[in-house]
Amino acid sequence: GESVGLHLPTLSVQEGDNSIINCAYSNSASDYFIWYKQESGKGPQFIIDIRSNMDKRQGQRVTVLLNKTVKHLSLQIAATQPGDSAVYFCAENKAAGNKLTFGGGTRVLVKP
């Protein structure tokens, strides 16, 4: 069946280092893969997406990589800051019906 899952539940990172959050998916029919960030007490917030026909997309301090061969998605955060401490979710989207399916989440803790 469809699933979007994560390799690590918690990631501790030193402030200033780069963070890499990984995600595996099983449904190859998705049109988009997306990363969301959820801070404590708030709803998830969109970070970046990547179309299924792309391998890499860069945003401000973030890069998403898509490896369709092994069905793997990653989010790289450059120069991690205390404000990056949050739970990060990967999600997939199929344009038909616009349904979003989420993975289980990875908590990122930034150490000063």
Added chain:
Amino acid sequence: DVKVTQSSRYLVKRTGEKVFLECVQDMDHENMFWYRQDPGLGLRLIYFSYDVKMKEKGDIPEGYSVSREKKERFSLILESASTNQTSMYLCASSLWGPEAFFGQGTRLTVV
């Protein structure tokens, strides 16, 4: 800024009660969603709607129903609340595309 507003941050209800969770968005979005969030399980889709009076079951619709009488409002209904429906409920809205906007969540406790 897009705003998705959920009517309550915290709710405590008794087993067997009928519970209404309300969500309003102000950006004329076509799509609206209800998720529940539980530790270790991430966000699971309960129901979604892509138009007024239209609804589609998500992955865990059992025990829930929804109503969308107006474009800006999407209500989640627990017909007879049970303790296993204690959870964080998140509403979201979107246009066509991958970016959804979420409300702040309603933490529901059923006792």
